[in-house]
Amino acid sequence: MFASVAKSIFGSANDRYVRSLGKYVDAINALESNISALSDDELRGQTVILRQRLANGEKLNDLIPEAFATVREAAVRTLGQRHYDVQLIGGIALHRGEIAEMKTGEGKTLVATLAVYLNALEGKGVHVVTVNDYLATRDAGWMGQVYRFLGLTVGVIVPNLTDEQRRAAYNADITYATNNELGFDYLRDNMKYSRDQMVQRPFNFAIVDEVDSILIDEARTPLIISGPTDDKSDLYISVDKLVKTLVPADYEKDEKQKSVVLTEDGTEKCERMLEEAGLIEGRNLYDVANTQVVHHLNQALKANVMFKKDIDYIVKDGKVVIIDEFTGRMMDGRRWSDGLHQAVEAKEGVAIEPENQTLASITFQNYFRMYPKLSGMTGTAMTEAPEFFDIYKMNVVAIPTNVPVQRVDNDDEFYKTMIEKFGAITKEVKEKQAKGQPVLVGTVSIEKSEMLSEFFDKEGVKHSVLNARFHETEAHIVAQAGRVGAITIATNMAGRGTDIQLGGNLEFRMQDEFPELEAGTPEYEAKAEQIRAEIVAEKQHVLDLGGLFVLGTERHESRRIDNQLRGRSGRQGDPGLSRFYLSLDDDLLRIFGPQTMFARLMNKNLEDGEAIVSPWISKAIETAQKKVEARNYDIRKQVVEFDDVMNDQRKVIYEQRADIMDAESVSDVINDMRAETASALVAVSCPEGTYPEQWDVAGLKEAIDDVFNLQPPVDDWIEEEAVEPQMISDRLQKLADDAMASKVAENADVDWVQIEKQILIQTLDHHWKEHLATLDALRQVIHLRSYAQKKPIDEYKQEAFLLFERLLVAIREEVTRTLMRAQFRFEEPPQPVLPDFITQHLDPFSGDDDSADIDAATGTVLSNLPPLSIPQPPMPQRDDTGELVEAPVSRNAPCPCGSGQKYKHCHGQLA
Structure with missing residues (x-):
């Protein structure tokens, strides 16, 4: 009781936090008149001034007022948009590494420019993460106008770029990319053979757009890079x-x-x-x-x-x-x-x-936790606030709307069957269309969208259907969903990132109706003025009808998805209406079974086609959603717990790879491996605390021959008095060191530094790949330990640790064996080439693979190396007439010319 009274007087903790940011807003507004008086060149010069202040020891927090005021003025001059005060608050939350929850239509894309510009001043790179390639390209071009005006560089990562293009995009001050592209580039980088092949630079700061979709919905499945084994x-x-x-x-x-x-x-x-x-x-x-x-x-x-x-x-x-x-x-x-x-x-x-074999994998949770500072923005995050804090240590801040929300959210309507529900929906939509009121119909699956579309077709209701597959086409349909009489059916994830503007969207209408006209020409401006007038009139008509009507055909498992749908209406203070239509056939209601009191009540008291509207039932549904949300969170948390074990090992392996590539020489590492391998072989056959007659001398001699390619007089050593395993180990190590030194001396022309590096990395990769397969198999069966009253995750940690120790032993032994037994032929070494990878990230809703299958990069030539890697195909040859002579180059292999493109897209086009 006292808490509710205090909240009514002082506001919630969120309200108090938002108010505390008012001092920054006042400081930014106080600078507006001075900043707006600057010329374009002077405004651009602010970037140099602010960077100099950073170099002089000031912190980013000290620059917030000047940086934000600069961005606001640049946005006015380039985009014709001025940040509202609430958008400034959102920008501060993003800069602080928090999640800004902002309603649909409040301009999240513009808000991001504030925190992005401020953090880009350090020159360490800022990543803006979007849900699809279309939005990454659109936002990089749209908001890039602001950044470029202020002298910053902008890059965008989309599928099918070469390594050079990716590297340039990552080296820009600001990089737009999808979560899949970022994750797969990280995994591919840690499979490269040298530092200069890598495309990413150290992580700094990332802003995740639609953060709930990326860090929660898509985080249920890991990113996996797999490679086909040899064709057998x-x-x-x-x-x-x-x-x-x-x-x-x-x-x-x-x-x-x-x-x-x-x-x-x-x-x-x-x-x-x-x-x-x-x-x-x-x-x-x-x-x-x-x-x-x-x-x-x-x-x-x-x-x-x-x-x-x-x-x-x-x-x-x-x-x-x-x-x-x-x-x-x-x-x-x-x-x-x-x-x-x-x-x-x-x-x-x-x-x-x-057959395919996993080469590398990572969950989104562990990928994004590598950023020293991470923030996000979305229209719906409060319901998942505990998960965001537990997994990512990010607080959710609800940013108030610029204009109070006018949307009316009606209580749900319940029907006995899905057919009755769809019939009622069709009737309601037909009435709204007759009046001219636009309707957005939300479904939970593509299958339900198609079923409802059939109902509409039978009744002659003209409509559009979205299914979250063709993002760019989607944007055009969503942008016009607020026009008079428009009926749009969309799955709940469709069309995110594009606002529904009442009366329509000028830019998209011009693209759709006059694609031949070029922006800026007199003809374009004349048509634009005409359409602009039509939009104003059409918007007023829609406002008079009550705004956009959002109709939900089913409650989703998560309240957050329902809120996303509702949030489509009532943009920027526009009037709006929302209502959900439910039936006993809905998936959520079936979870609780027809034996529930609610089901019996509806079956007994409802006539066919009759609906019931009850706030009590709506509340019961919300309680059910909370239970399902908690269950889904447990599933995601379990995924993270298991991946955390692998992540610790992944960090060790990737750091070792990086150290090997950075080191001038790895001879000390090789020598240590040789010594440890010698000790390990002796320890297995001659355990401490046993007598010489108990030792497995034959096994030791066989192991020494296999690993070191040596036949030392082990029998003579053992016949000596007071013989100890350590003495045998020391002698074996001395013989191995001498044999290796002789081999180096005999092959003086060989670049041993590069040979040792390549053998180390290739052995590391091979055994890590096998280790991943073993861990994957272990994870699939470890839950059986629960029958023995043991906690699976604890058992997994213990088993995985033992497997990792075995992995390190196997790597040491394999590297030693390879170098001790290697025979050298002096010929032109081939270039290490990574295979074409198969990248997978299954959409948790549709089951479709969202990720693009992107070409892997080629390696760089390592001088004076024996042929240890995958042989590279020869360059295309031409005869005396200039005709291309067919060469054994796979069309999907990287082109030998070094362009980074597939052969079929480069020299293979000439064939």
Whole structure:
């Protein structure tokens, strides 16, 4: 009670905080007359003055009044827009690393210019993150006018740029990009072979537009870069043909365990057939060199014997589709791992798709937490404020509107069935259209949009449909959704970033109706003046009708999405109306089942087609939404907890890569690895505290030969008195160091610094890739530990730590083995080339992959290196007539000319 009384007198904590920023607003306004009196050159000179003040020791906070006043005047001169006082408050919140919640139409895009300009003065780079490529390009061009006027550089990151273009964009003072592009560039950078190949620079400050969409909705799935393994189609087919000749006596099957193994006779039979086909080395199938063939043989046997067509899978449209053994449903998009799916594809004679392997991954949570300062803006964030603080340590500040909101939010209407609800919606929309009042109809899915569109078509209601797939087309439709009689159906995520202006949008109407006219010409201005007059008249007509009517066809799982939809109406003090239509068939209501009191009440008391309107029921729905929000937060938090474990390891590996690339020489690291490997080999065969007769001397000699390519007199060492494992380790290390020194002396012409660097990085990458696959498999099964009353996340941390220690040991041993056993041929070294990556980020709503498949960058030439990396294709050759001679260059490979583009887009075009 006392809290509510105090709040009514003093205002909420948010109100008091906003009021405390008033002193900055007063200081900025006090400078306006002086700043506006400056010439364009003098105003541009403010940037130099402010940067000099920073160099002299002043802090960014000291520059807020002058910087904000400068940006406001620049916006007036370039855009014809002047920041309102509430927008200045939003800019201060962004500069402080907070989330500014501002209603739709309050000018968030313009607000960002204040904090962006102030922080760009440091010269460390500012990133403005948007939800799609269209908005990144639009905002970079639109707000870029302000920045360029003030002497700052602006870059934009969109798909299909070369590395040089990306590097230039990141080196600009201000960079606009999507969250996917930023994340994938970070992962790709940490797969490059040298510093000068990287495109990003150290993180500084980022402003995330539509922060709730990016940091919450899209944060449910990580960014993943995967690369196809070698194409083994011929091997799959060859092994499959061989397996089809086997008879039941050649193998034993266990249907309960769904496993099958070759008998002794079957093994011998396969060995002979594989030897005749030239698929194995030597005559023994189980030699180390034949490991891969054994694996494929076992998978082909399992595919042919244990997996039945139309029971375990079906063949549809030339693809093998798995059937869920519990539900009997097709599982489109799912594939068996470990080459089993490819084995079934070979069995059925369909196209064999290559296996993919994760090369790098990161969650948005861990990516954006790398920025020293992070802020965001959106129309709806308060309902998720606890999550923003827990995960990102960002407070949410609700910025008041410039003009009080006039929108009327009506109570929900409830119907028994979806058909009745859609019928009522169609009737309501038809009446509004007859009057001329524009309607925005919000749905929760593309499927529901299409169903409702069919209802409208039957009733002759002219309408447009948006489904969040074609962002640029969307912007044109959304911008005109406020015109007289306009009916627009949109999924709840569609069209974000574009305001719905009553009467229409001048810029978009000119683009749509007169695309041939060029801005600034007399013809353009004449038509623009005519359309401007039409918009004014049309807007007044819509205002008289009550403004934009927002109609929600279903409550979303999150109140925030519902608020986004409502916020489309009532822009900048315009009148508006909103209402949600619900039914018992809605997903949210079905969660609570038809046995609830609410369902029984509606079924008993409602006639067909009758609606009920009750604030009590609306409140119950909101309570249900809160429960679902809490559950979704727990899911996202679990994703973060598991990725935090990998993130700690990711940082160590990426820092080691960076240190290797930056170091003038890595000889000390190599020497330490050699010493630690020697100690580890001796420790395994000769444990401390045991007697020499208990040592595995044969195993030690074999390990030394394998890793160091040496045959020292281990037996003689052990026969000495008072022999200790440390003595053996020291002698082994001395022999290895001497052998390495001899090899260096024999190959004096070789650039050992570059060789050691390349071997280190390539070994690190290879084992890290394998480690990621292991962690992924561990994460999928670790939840089973809960049956033993153990907390899965704790078990995962423990297991992951042990796996990481094994990873470091394996890297040390592999690097040592490679250098000790390496043979050198003096020839022109190939250039390290990264493969074409597959980038994935699935949209949590539609299931579509939102990310662009972007070409990986090529490496740079490392001088005097042996051929350790992927061979690069030769440059295109021409004959005496100038005709292009076909060369073995893959059309999707990076062009050998070094342009950074694919071959088919560069020299391959000439073919």
